[in-house]
Amino acid sequence: MLLPGILLGLLYLTALLAALLATGSPWRRCAAVLVVATSLPLAFFVPAEYPTFTAFLALGCLWFTARVVELARERGSVPALYRLWHAVGMVDTRRARRRVPKVDRSALARMAVGAPLLGAAWAGVYFGSQLLSGAPRLAVRWLCGVVFMYVAVEVTVSAVILVYGLLGIDPRPLHDDPILSKSIGEFWNRRWNRAVHRFLKQNVFAPVARLGHAEWGMVLAFLLSAFIHFYFMWPAVGAFWAGMMALFFLLQLPLLWLERVLGVTRWPAPVARAWTLTLLVLLSPLFVEPVLRIVDTWG
Secondary structure (H helix, E strand, O other), X not given: OHHHHHHHHHHHHHHHHHHHHOOOOHHHHHHHXXXXXXXXXXXXXXXXXXXXXXXXXXXHHHHHHHHHHHHHHOOOXXXXXXXXXXXXXXXXXXXXXXXXXXXXXXXXXXXXXXXXXHHHHHHHHHHHHHHOOHHHHHHHHHHHHHHHHHHHHHHHHHHHHHHHHHOOEEOOOOOOOHHHOOOHHHHXXXXXXXXXXXXXXHHHHHHHHOOOOHHHHHHHHHHHHHHXXXXXXXXXXXXXXXXXXXXXXHOHHHHHHHHHHHOHHXXXXXXXXXXXXXXXXXXXXXXXXXHHHHHOOOO
16 A cells, blocks of 8 residues: 555645645746646556545545646635645635534434445445346446445535534535436536536636636536546546546536426426436436446456
């Protein structure tokens, strides 16, 4: 584990150095982005026997790069300590609400419910992969994988809310019950992974939309999202499965356009939710299978 540890240390070092640079003149801000960008190839040096670590390291490289880009685009001067924290943190603490430090009971309850469900879903993936074959194996593997992925995100978000709540910070909204979405558009725009949505909206969609090309802004946001997921999966599972994950995001665009034609937002809520969940579940193997391949060995 010596090399993975060194690579992780290099990631944090480049991110913190970039954060210190990300203020003042445009040249310093550009230099900050270039410095943190040097971390992007790090995951390709991780030995093949650590696919899970590889994927998370690549994801960290992307996340820290995005955070430094946000700092570089900030107007005015930003305190050094905040820049350092922002570059490697999960939450934009300057914009988060302050509150009395306490245990967030809602987040704790979600973790208590989610943990055993997470274990059950993983057991379904494992035993389905071991005991079944053919189409039944894939069906059980992918359906349990969907539950595993969804609950894993919920538990992770709840843990972040819990930790920040103890520090007197309310980081919400981070995730807003995506299972209740009444359209693909609502799923991506309002409910799923609000932190990444905010970054894409502020740095991709909004600048293009201000030029009068909102549709192209949406297309570019999904293209970048597809590239992001391709990048951090590539060193862990190879280009083919990384491409499958990228395809999942590219296929969201025709679904969004189809929703407009069909007027899904005007449908009764139960029908609209059934439409949304059905489409996402049908496409989910493109997302789920690459992820499962970094955390199991059954393929």
